[in-house]
Amino acid sequence: MNLSAVGFVIAMMIFGSLGLVVQELTLPSCLIALCRAALGAAVLLPFCLWRSNQNMAAVRKHWKPLLLSGVLLGLNWVMLFEAYRHISVSAATLCYYTAPLWVMAQRMVTRRLPLRQAGLLVLAGIGMILLLNNGVEGAASFAGVFSALSAALLYAGILLLSPALKEVNGLTSACLQLLSAAIVLLPYTLLSTDNLAAAIVGQAAAERLILIGIVHTGLAYLLYFSTLPHLPLTLAALGSYLDPIFALLLSALVLHETLQPLQLIGAGAILLAIGWISMDQ
Numbered sequence: 001m002n003l004s005a006v007g008f009v010i011a012m013m014i015f016g017s018l019g020l021v022v023q024e025l026t027l028p029s030c031l032i033a034l035c036r037a038a039l040g041a042a043v044l045l046p047f048c049l050w051r052s053n054q055n056m057a058a059v060r061k062h063w064k065p066l067l068l069s070g071v072l073l074g075l076n077w078v079m080l081f082e083a084y085r086h087i088s089v090s091a092a093t094l095c096y097y098t099a100p101l102w103v104m105a106q107r108m109v110t111r112r113l114p115l116r117q118a119g120l121l122v123l124a125g126i127g128m129i130l131l132l133n134n135g136v137e138g139a140a141s142f143a144g145v146f147s148a149l150s151a152a153l154l155y156a157g158i159l160l161l162s163p164a165l166k167e168v169n170g171l172t173s174a175c176l177q178l179l180s181a182a183i184v185l186l187p188y189t190l191l192s193t194d195n196l197a198a199a200i201v202g203q204a205a206a207e208r209l210i211l212i213g214i215v216h217t218g219l220a221y222l223l224y225f226s227t228l229p230h231l232p233l234t235l236a237a238l239g240s241y242l243d244p245i246f247a248l249l250l251s252a253l254v255l256h257e258t259l260q261p262l263q264l265i266g267a268g269a270i271l272l273a274i275g276w277i278s279m280d281q
Contacts (some may be wrong), residue, residue: 004230004231007223009242012224013246014215014219015216015246015247016243016244016246016247017246017247017250018212018216018247019092020089020250020251021208022081022084023084023085023089024208025205025209027205028189028192029077029081030188031189032077032081032209033074033081034074034182034186035209036209037073037179038178039209039212039214039218040178040213040214041175043214043222044175044178044221047171048175048176059168059176061167062164062165062167062168065161065165066165066168066176067180069162069177070176070178070179070180070181070183071180072154072158073154073158073177073181074181075154075184076151076154076155078185079147079148079150080092080096080147080148080151082143082144083095083144083145086141086143086144086147087148089247089251089255089257090259090267091144091145091148092144093244093248094128094248094267095128095145095149095151096148097243097270098124098149098152099152099153099155100156100159101124102156103156103160123272123273124270127266127268127273128270130269169225170228170229171221171222171225241271248267
């Protein structure tokens with residue numbers, strides 16, 4: 001395995017461990033998302049400025065989808081962090097990573113899909129029913145599932161915008177998306193959250209927020225976008241497959257979360273559909 005592949009896998013492991021850190025926080029989801037976006041942008045900004053001359057023309061050309069994708073990214077994180085509050089990290093992660101399936105469903109509406117891809121959507125739907133049919137009861141659990149699926153839909157919107165951003169360097173695109181997310185989330189967080197400083201210090205959450213922003217966002221994005229261009233297409237496509245697998249393994253090892261047999265079958269069906277569709281694309 002070459003260095004690019006190692007860096008890519010490390011990035012996937014960091015992304016996969018995010019839920020473990022977020023679940024420990026009792027801060028408002030919008031505040032966590034704001035800190036993640038702002039600190040992540042601060043890490044990526046020097047690298048973007050270093051190669052700014054190579055990207056400014058593409059940024060000016062595609063500023064609208066960049067801005068919109070940043071807004072969707074911020075809202076996506078808020079909903080995902082809400083999901084972690086109400087349901088297990090494993091269930092929230094699997095719901096969230098159905099985003100490629102929603103993109104495929106949108107394409108099914110606009111044009112005919114190959115029979116194999118339509119079958120994968122059905123497989124994923126069956127997997128979702130099996131996954132959520134056990135242990136997801138009550139208003140809190142419903143709110144968690146709703147939040148996770150809402151995050152998946154928002155991320156699907158980002159995926160639909162990504163073809164318009166191919167001319168923009170990956171790191172530059174990520175940095176501008178994070179800045180857009182932070183700008184959008186700042187006024188909302190200030191208006192909806194009382195006594196922010198006391199909330200952070202009182203709950204000893206500053207270190208976790210820094211970890212989420214610098215490691216789980218800045219460093220992970222840096223590794224991901226730096227190694228992605230040097231990987232075989234198959235391994236790059238499997239990125240969406242590795243991330244939830246690491247999340248499931250870590251939630252089982254660290255949080256001692258367990259899935260019932262039918263839920264394991266459902267999780268396997270979802271991961272198979274996600275991985276296959278990702279490789280198709």
